[in-house]
Amino acid sequence: MRYKIGVDLGGTTVKMGLFTSECELIEDWEIVTDKSDNGANILNDIASSIDEKLEANNITKNLVDGLGIGVPGPVVNGVVYGCTNIGWGDVNLVDELSELIGLQVYADNDANVAALGEYFAGSGKDYSSILMVTLGTGVGGGIIIDGNIIQGFNGYAGELGHMLVNFNETDMCTCGKCGCLEQYSSATGVKRLALKHLSESNNESSLKEFGETINAKIVFEEAKKGDNVALKTVDECLTMLGRGIANVCHVINPEAVILGGGMSNAGDYMMRKLRSEFDAGMIFIKKDTKLVLASLGSRAGIYGACHLVG
Amino acid sequence: MRYKIGVDLGGTTVKMGLFTSECELIEDWEIVTDKSDNGANILNDIASSIDEKLEANNITKNLVDGLGIGVPGPVVNGVVYGCTNIGWGDVNLVDELSELIGLQVYADNDANVAALGEYFAGSGKDYSSILMVTLGTGVGGGIIIDGNIIQGFNGYAGELGHMLVNFNETDMCTCGKCGCLEQYSSATGVKRLALKHLSESNNESSLKEFGETINAKIVFEEAKKGDNVALKTVDECLTMLGRGIANVCHVINPEAVILGGGMSNAGDYMMRKLRSEFDAGMIFIKKDTKLVLASLGSRAGIYGACHLVG
Numbered sequence A, B: 001m002r003y004k005i006g007v008d009l010g011g012t013t014v015k016m017g018l019f020t021s022e023c024e025l026i027e028d029w030e031i032v033t034d035k036s037d038n039g040a041n042i043l044n045d046i047a048s049s050i051d052e053k054l055e056a057n058n059i060t061k062n063l064v065d066g067l068g069i070g071v072p073g074p075v076v077n078g079v080v081y082g083c084t085n086i087g088w089g090d091v092n093l094v095d096e097l098s099e100l101i102g103l104q105v106y107a108d109n110d111a112n113v114a115a116l117g118e119y120f121a122g123s124g125k126d127y128s129s130i131l132m133v134t135l136g137t138g139v140g141g142g143i144i145i146d147g148n149i150i151q152g153f154n155g156y157a158g159e160l161g162h163m164l165v166n167f168n169e170t171d172m173c174t175c176g177k178c179g180c181l182e183q184y185s186s187a188t189g190v191k192r193l194a195l196k197h198l199s200e201s202n203n204e205s206s207l208k209e210f211g212e213t214i215n216a217k218i219v220f221e222e223a224k225k226g227d228n229v230a231l232k233t234v235d236e237c238l239t240m241l242g243r244g245i246a247n248v249c250h251v252i253n254p255e256a257v258i259l260g261g262g263m264s265n266a267g268d269y270m271m272r273k274l275r276s277e278f279d280a281g282m283i284f285i286k287k288d289t290k291l292v293l294a295s296l297g298s299r300a301g302i303y304g305a306c307h308l309v310g
Helices: A042-056 A093-101 A110-121 A187-200 A208-213 A216-224 A228-252 A262-281 A297-308 B042-056 B093-101 B110-121 B187-200 B208-213 B216-224 B228-252 B262-281 B297-308
Strands: A003-009 A013-020 A025-032 A064-071 A079-083 A088-091 A105-109 A129-135 A139-145 A256-260 A290-293 B003-009 B013-020 B025-032 B064-071 B079-083 B088-091 B105-109 B129-135 B139-145 B256-260 B290-293
Touching: A003 A042, A003 A110, A003 A297, A013 A042, A013 A297, A025 A042, A025 A297, A042 A064, A042 A093, A064 A093, A064 A110, A064 A297, A079 A093, A093 A105, A105 A110, A105 A297, A110 A129, A110 A139, A110 A256, A110 A297, A129 A228, A129 A262, A139 A228, A139 B228, A187 A216, A187 A228, A187 A262, A216 A228, A216 A262, A228 A262, A228 B139, A228 B228, A256 A262, A262 A290, B003 B042, B003 B110, B003 B297, B013 B042, B013 B297, B025 B042, B025 B297, B042 B064, B042 B093, B064 B093, B064 B110, B064 B297, B079 B093, B093 B105, B105 B110, B105 B297, B110 B129, B110 B139, B110 B256, B110 B297, B129 B228, B129 B262, B139 B228, B187 B216, B187 B228, B187 B262, B216 B228, B216 B262, B228 B262, B256 B262, B262 B290
Parallel strands: A003 A064, A064 A105, A129 A256, A256 A290, B003 B064, B064 B105, B129 B256, B256 B290
Antiparallel strands: A003 A013, A013 A025, A079 A088, A129 A139, B003 B013, B013 B025, B079 B088, B129 B139
């Protein structure tokens, strides 16, 4: 039997998976991401953890086809160009990690890798091309066409969180522009909108009692119950998301759009509204573009990383 | 010596080129597009014209590697799914044309094929990936990554003319939506904007004397001379174009954006303004994305079609 390894390097934990060479998950585990010293220990920690796991399973390295890894920053030709949330500057990831671990290493951006996971092992597996949109603290994305990641010249393809979707916005995004998709359709964006609508509204709202502890989950739940301020917030979030996704679909025309990340837990409630906004923004091909929920959850990254291995 | 043939099927003329097998142009010519009878004669006309040309050059078909063709409609796997402006419904173009002409045929959408031409033989030849934007009667586009056309699941990739860029628009686009890029940044869109601004303005304007004969070329020329209404029109055209292109670059992050089509004749004057709008809409990578003018003019299509031939 032969094996592959998938690694998903995040700001809080490093998720890892031991797979068969056909990318069937055997076992997954995680370690804490050590961000001290600008993340200088992270690659050593990963290498040690994998060495232990292989030893525990009596697997020698000559039986391992390679290791794939997704990281939270742009990657071109195996080199990472900065991961601010783990303290990295430019890192020649493929060379450094393969030297440490003695395996062939393949690397890409985490959002792209998650998209690859859903494409091969999740909701995308029936489609030839997908756009994956991850609705978390921010809005991330990845594009897979015929099994290949669209990486972009600088490793920034799929950055749809910073598409401009509202040219009337006066509040500033973290990137310095005004009107980015992320300002409406991320968890942070939903909280921002809800607090703004609450402060502007004289109506009763069940959101008031939550105050600053309000979050996207609460807003979606209260919207389902019919609260007006919550409904207005969800409406704005999904209008902008529908516009943004429709614009992307005019450019790459994927067979399916896969929605993942924490906010996608709102499920069918979210998808119905999103579908109608998307259709309003599309011409011709709108009925042919599938909109589906992701199915791998937080394991999308390790599956995708495994599929990076050639 | 071996040969390839490139064909660019347009609504008015069919442009054709005889190339070496290394895609060096030997001779180009054109015939009128016969739109009678829902375009039923077009393929026969193309086949006859090429037969004549090969005969006149004493080239036998066994010396021709194949024929590439760009058509004004979506193409998937050699099948055209409707070309309204030449009267075609669904046409199995590759099968029908290769049967008529006795050559291997390769087909794609005209905007994609023009992009492929600029990529291999024009302004794109130094770049690994490009977005080509064609500013004509409408706004078309094509995406080439590592030498491959991004075709889209329905053949609609690169349709950036119908991205929404203005959510406050009340005038309707030909597609039925309001606020499409094409409503501002096509020749038709510039005329629409100029007439609108003229009717709303009490100021003197050199555009007034042109009345309904106004066109994009006149508007750009009068803007260069400092006319206020023309300047306002050009400003709106390029603001929307810059926004639209920036949004696309967040999604596919190409190395270069190539501007072609009649309106691109405004040249440096247009590019300076466009660059500043583009930069305002981009984060991080804006300085790395080149914006350049197309260089093949109306021959981009035949060059690209030649490069379709495998």
